[in-house]
Amino acid sequence: MxxxxxxxxxxxxxxxxxxxxxxxxxxxxxxxxxxxxxxxxxxxxxxxxxxxxxxxxxxxxxxxxxxxxxxxxxxxxxxxxxxxxxxxxxxxxxxxxxxxxxxxxxxxxxxxxxxxxxxxxxxxxxxxxxxxxxxxxxxxxxxxxxxxxxxxxxxxxxxxxxxxxxxxxxxxxxxxxxxxNRVEVLSQAKASTGGVSLDEASIVVTGGRGMGGSEGFTKLIEPLAGCVGAAVGATRAVVDAGWRPYSDQVGQTGKSVAPNVYIAIGVSGAVQHLSGMNRSKTIVAINKDKDAPIFKVADYGVVGDLNDVVPELIKLLKL
Amino acid sequence: MKICTVLKQVPDAEASIRTSGSGVDLAGVTFVMDGMDEYGVEEAIRLREAGHTAEIFTLALGPRRFEEAIRTSLAIGCDRAIHIETDEALDVITQARVLADAVKKEGADLVFVGGKEADWDSSALGPALAEALGWTHLDWTTKFVLTGTTIEATHDTDAGNETVKLSLPAVITTQQGLNEPRYPTLPNIMKAKRKELRKATLADYAAHAPLTKIASEAIQVKARLNKILSGEGPETAKQLITLLRDEAKVI
Amino acid sequence: MNFDLSPEQKEMQRMARQFAAERIIPNAAKWDREESYPAEFVKEAADLGLLNITIPEEYGGLGLGLVEEVLIGEELGYACMGFDTIILASDLAIVPIKIAGNDEQKKRFFPLLHTGLGAFCLSEADNGSDAGALKTRAEFAGDDVVLNGTKMWITNGGVAALYVVFARMETEHKHTGTVAIVVPADVPGISHNKLHGKMGQRCSYTAEMIFENVRVPRANILGEPGDGFKIAMKTLDRTRITVAAGSVGVARRALEESVKYAKTRHAFNQPIANFQAIQFKLADIKMGLDTSRLQTLYAAWLVDNNRSHGQASAIAKCRASDVAFAAAGEAIQIHGGYGYMNDFPVEKLLRDVKLNQIYEGTNEIQRVVIARSLLK
Structure with missing residues (x-):
């Protein structure tokens, strides 16, 4: 059995x-x-x-x-x-x-x-x-x-x-x-993925170093995730910089995810990051550097300034 | 107190991985200490710097080439090392049993293990080692404070993170965020020359039959559409939404 | 024969490579653009023990050899030739003290170099390769010696803790009349003007050094008065090996950047790496790289084993810097239009490594040295 x-x-x-x-x-x-x-x-x-x-x-x-x-x-x-x-x-x-x-x-x-x-x-x-x-x-x-x-x-x-x-x-x-029973739990903190667990989310929106700071997440990533019911992810560079908590991290040292859609914004696509998301069914990348490795694993890529593209996406999705 | 840092040597993340025949071919690849293990070495050194009287030893199970990673740990500040040298690709459960035997023989109160191995993508060694020792463990640790024999630590969970209290002896699996590993300094690299690096073989420890074996390895390929849009922001955004809605049918 | 590095040498190489990758490479373009001296990073390198590694153990140093310095130099040169120059030019002050200094001088001066930089003041505005034509004067005054003159293109000039200054003594014959004097940076009368507008190696601090009635004890003279020229030449015979090491690093960078680019850049529906025109360039760089590295390590090994090394070091310096300059040029060619822009690191390699063909004895002088040793 x-x-x-x-x-x-x-x-x-x-x-x-x-x-x-x-x-x-x-x-x-x-x-x-x-x-x-x-x-x-x-x-x-x-x-x-x-x-x-x-x-x-x-x-x-x-x-x-x-x-x-x-x-x-x-x-x-x-x-x-x-x-x-x-x-x-x-x-x-x-x-x-x-x-x-x-x-x-x-x-x-x-x-x-x-x-x-x-x-x-x-x-x-x-x-x-x-x-x-x-x-x-x-x-x-x-x-x-x-x-x-x-x-x-x-x-x-x-x-x-x-x-x-x-x-x-x-x-x-x-x-x-x-x-x-040798471990006593003193306190617990929920991840900030907007209620959607990174592991189980069918859509993940991840921001990278290109977001420029934590406000890039609150102004762009979170609203976009909100439009499509997605969990928010982050790269190592982002959590290292303290813009997001470690629990948001996708990659070799963070979570490994395989959602239906993975939207990587301002993410260059280091091997360590790709290892945590390259099984996603559809991968979307938005980056201003046309040579960023993330485009190699992307199904749909937008070469452009995320500050132009993302607000437009949010506007269109809200219609 | 005795602290044990378990480490592996793995291909550098930037190294390109090839296969030949039915297995991964590591010829010509640059190897480094597993980045996850570096956090454990660093944490052990910091405990001593914080005033804990501790002997710190490195324990590694693997082929001859592991020596380089072991020497790095000695150069960073571990006091001595035991290298159980084998070319056998033992499964992680069997590895944990051998290492547990070694930890018992050396005596240790605290063991650090990297949270996830960059070659086997496995996070099993720490928990399995703790179980084989009859100890408790804490994984994905991002904050660690030791007072006497009491640990207060924060680690990542499925839902977020939690802060816990536990007592020595324990196995702690380490990850990024725990600390910022230092570089070995040149003077310490030279001092490490005189530190003990003891070689051992599997025959020195209790024998355990392997439980799983690797049958084959192949490079993972997933074909991507690679449709790249460029142009004005509003226009590309509109095209992207259309593609996701009508072609990929995912939103 | 054995080509293996020792475990410690491998560890140093690994550490230097990691430091270079994590601390230097991400910042090198900015230093270059701003022509800024990276004081904080030089301190980091010093804290890691990467600075002045050849000071003997009995004087509180690490007592490492030129082979170790070459290994580190390649890694620093790979990341930024200018940064490499800052670290390795310090050797130019250690070597004269090592080869000509007495025990008392070593005890007095080496501690200044445990964390501080050294600088070598030989070149002047009117003479570079013709080191015998110095205009800076040294005059004896009782137990002291007084220096007057201006030195040009001094690496680390103005940021060093100690200077080894070469000067002419009154009334004596040109080469035999030179003297090597150690001048700690805090002696009154020293001033400098930072030189701006360098083509490359823009993060290294280069200055015009002015010595105006700089008075130091006679006990600061290395060797005998009159030994100066010999000391300078012996010093350069060794230190130019570190120039070779940095050049090897630059050539390796040129090759790795080119391979990476050639594999990803497409033309005519295929990666440009498929074209033999590109492949031959890569093969040529690789041949130059490997042979110049071997010669550089060989020359360093000769020094460490107290063998005659003048010719070998000249070959290493000349060959490695010529190879690196050519490699940087080909790297730009492989990168095409992108290579000409500073968005890619290869144009900086060319600007930086041009200097390696010039300083510590131009490559023409190296050829003269090599030819003379053949014909004598």
Whole structure:
């Protein structure tokens, strides 16, 4: 059987929950029985929704699973996987997922297939594809046996359709081991992406050094993002200059995104930045330097002054 | 206190990556210390400068060429280094187990690991190493303060960032924003010559069977339309919107 | 034979390259445009230990050799030849003290160069290559010596902590009558005029130095009175190797910029790198680059191993600067119209490296040196 761990966001299933169902179904050689585990407040309600996609849903509403703590999640997921005899544990490669998947793998003695974009199985092993070398290379990787722990890159696989019949839903007792609860959260701050999470946004508008300062973001990037319901991203140069918080950063040292549309404004396109966005389905670049490397990966490029082009875009989109 | 900085040597980000046969061909590529690891080395040195009495050692697992990155860490200020030399491309989980054994043998209270490797694009080593040691970890750390054995740190999360408190021992994965890594100075480069760089092999540590293997590698190509518009701002803006609406059908 | 650098040498090269890429390259065009001396960045380089690396360890220096200096010089020259000149011209003050100074003088003067720049005052308005025709006078007055005269085109003149000044003594024969005197910058009577309007290397501080009744102890004379010309020539025999190193850096920059441009610039529906006319230029630059680097390292190695090096250093300086000048010219040609504009870095390479064919002995003088050593 395959165990999925579906993430919640404020008590609701994240869109990635259906993407990992797609991954699980691609591994039918391992088994058709797909279980999902839901942890934290809201798990009960989300479990009913999840039951439309998998054969069994286990949920635990314990408030200790929110906010996410790697130690605590590792213990719950590894125990559930071991108890159920899971041959594969699949979760989404969000920041949280990437943080505890390796720990679960160590605990289960499992191989780790990290941040994958494709999976298949012959029943005895699992093969996967993932990006390496700053997303410039696609690597084919294979487990040498089972079980495996798989983290699936967000926004790459298409979300699964509901299954024919509804699965069983049951609570699962996973009390938090206080000895394992070693990190105390003192405070949390939300990213300034206008309510749209960078990882899951279908449109991302990113500003680079060419914005000239933080006011370039408030006057141009944020209004443009607002027009199309996009998340705001930034390059390394921008966050280094303090114009935007680090959490807005897209690239090798920031987030890796693959939205439907990625609009890069005043972004030159350094390798480190491209590695975080070059899987976007459509890439738009606006830059005054016609030789900027960003144009090489762009589907649509505008060579021109962003101070002329962007206000015009905002005006047209508001019509 | 003992601080361990784990590091890798990776192709320079500017280096162009080629493949030959079914794998990446790194011949002729310039290698550097992984930029993410530099933050850990810098943070360890800063802890000592801030008054913590600490021995700082570098730990690296990889081929002979890693020596250069290791020497850089010694020139920046680490006291000694252990290089577990191997040409095997061990999977990250197996690497973490070997390194955990080494950390236990050397004894350490705090381990810094780069947040994401620039060659394997993996952020698993830190968490896996912590698990293999039975320690807790904190990833994507942008602010780190150590008082006695208590850490107060800020790190990035899915939703934004959070400030947390934890105790040693711990594995901290580092990233940009944590600090501004320094250059090694010429005098320190010369001093590093006399520092210990101990060579070890996998046979010196507990054996672990590999769990995954790389089957093949290929350059990622995605064909782009490369439709470039130039002209007056208002006109190109109008053309762009039309293309996005009618051709790409994305807005 | 062994062409490997030591781990420390590789580390220095790596650090210098990183410093050059992150601190010099992003600012070099601005310094050039504004003709501004980058004091803050010279201090950064000094803090990293990149300045005056050949001061012996027993006098508080790093005791490194010319090979190390060549490795660093190539990286600095790659980023900005003018910046390289600031750092390496300081050697022109170290070498005379090293080769002719006594222990007391080394103890007294080297500490001034731990973080400060040195300058070498030989050229005058009416003489450059003909170093024997000096007009600056040194007169003895009791235990002191008094300097009067004006020096021209002095690199680091006005920003240095210490000057090595060459002057003629009264009534003596031209070359044998010269004296080398160390003059700390704070001695009264020294003034300077910054020279403006240089074609290239515009960030390096070049001045006319005026010495007016500058009085220093006789104990500041290097070697014996009359040794001055010999000291100057011996110094240049070594330091011109650093000019070669900077030239190698410039040639490498010209090549890398050209390769990058040739691969991306399209003409007739293909990258211009596909054309043999371009390929041959690249191949020629590469041949010049590699051979001049080898000669430069060889000459430096001879110095570090106390071998005779006059001819080898002349070959290195002349060859590397000629190669670099040609490489910069071809880089502009490959860049076409863009190469002629200062939006691209290649026109600056040409302006900068022209000086490498002139200073520390013109390339004509180098040829004379080489020919003389063949015919003697």
């Amino acid at each position: 395959i165990l999925l761990v579906s993430e919640l966001n404020a008590g609701k299933l994240r869109p990635s929950a259906r993407e990992i169902v797609t991954a699980a179904r691609a591994l039918s050689a391992i088994g058709d029985e797909i279980h999902a585990l839901l942890l934290g407040p809201g798990a009960a309600a989300a479990a009913t929704e999840m039951a439309g996609y998998v054969s069994h849903v286990h949920f635990c509403e314990d408030a200790g699973y929110e906010p996410f703590k790697a130690d605590v999640w590792t213990a719950a997921v590894a125990k559930t996987a071991a108890d159920l005899g899971a041959k594969a544990v699949i979760l989404s490669a969000s920041r949280s997922g990437l943080s505890y998947a390796p720990r679960v793998a160590i605990r289960l003695g499992a191989g780790l297939l990290e941040d994958v974009i494709e999976v298949e199985s012959d029943g005895a092993t699992v093969g996967a594809k993932r990006f390496t070398y700053l997303s410039r290379v696609t690597e084919s990787i294979r487990s040498l046996g089972l079980p495996v722990v798989i983290s699936v890159k967000v926004n790459i696989l298409s979300p699964a359709d509901p299954a024919a019949g509804a699965g069983q839903v049951a609570t699962i007792a996973l009390p938090i081991d206080e000895a394992a």
